[in-house]
Amino acid sequence: MHRINALCAFLALSGAAVAPAAQAPITGSRPAAPQPFEISALAAFDSPWALAFLPDGRMLVTEKAGRMLLLSADGKQRVAIGGIPEVDSSGQGALGEVVAHPDFAANRLVYFSYSAPGSPNGVVLARGKLIGNLKGARLDEVTTIYKAHPLVSGGHYAGRIAFAPDGHLFFSLGERQKFTPAQELDGVLGKVVRLTADGKPAPGNPLAAKGGDPAIWSYGHRNPLGLAFDLKGRLWDAEMGPKGGDEVNLILPARNYGWPIVSNGSHYDGRDIPDHPTKAEYEAPKVSWNPAISPSSLLIYSGKLFPNWHGKALIGALSGEALILVDLGGGGAQEEARYAMGKRIRAVDQGPDGAVYLLEDKEGGRLLKLTPK
């Protein structure tokens, strides 16, 4: 561990080129904004977790217990996809993220993540080739391409996937409710990693030459459940904080986001954690919330149906039971509107038509389509 500690010390001393950032104000409770959308409920699921669009408008939906479904674009027809590996869905475990490869039309590759069976365990990144149609579908050639390490027990798996404009795959990993792994650079818990599309640590990652794990892109994360590129090619995450202290972060290479040393929230037992402004060497969130909103998901909207949302972030909130619009702005990001949804929102995505789609959480969780009023 000496090598790793030395690396930590080096990064702390060098500040990893972190200039003390202007501290964004902590966002508190907000009144609900008028909804600029009509809502249609297209389908319902048993604890849905994520959705992804295929280029023709059909959808993939995962359910926590381990089913992946192929849905028609109108949500009326569905088929369970075969070939999905066994999942540990106890606690926070789930069949989680699902994403179609950016070149899906040519390669039919579907990437997904799940909590592997066993204890200790970890989040697994896998991919397969989608075969078939709404009469019968399966993933062929399912392969594990990346696994979390070390294996531990606990929640906070994360497992979100974002393809970069240059084809690299970014993958978020939670700290499994173990706190300190987020600062340990010989493992990937509490990290965002940068991989090739085949799941190998991408060449040129920032800590590889300094003795850190070769996959690490950024660290000091808690439970980063949202991960998305904006229209300028910048990477953002949305991260579950402890009691208060949920975050939206601009993700930059080699930066330390401070968990569990700093947080704008507190421990659940009431003990404070020093706020970000007390330690400028850790990258501060661009937006943080207290009380918590519990961000489950993050979309950067790029469609035309909602011109005011273009280039901004939409966050699904679980405890907040809302869709939250965040302006990523030039000067500083800030919450712009909070649309009350009356249910925990587990997923947010955008269809090829520019409509926004949400998944409610839990049993009976509905797929909602938002179109302009």
Ligand SMILES: [Ca+2]
């Ligand atoms: Ca604090």
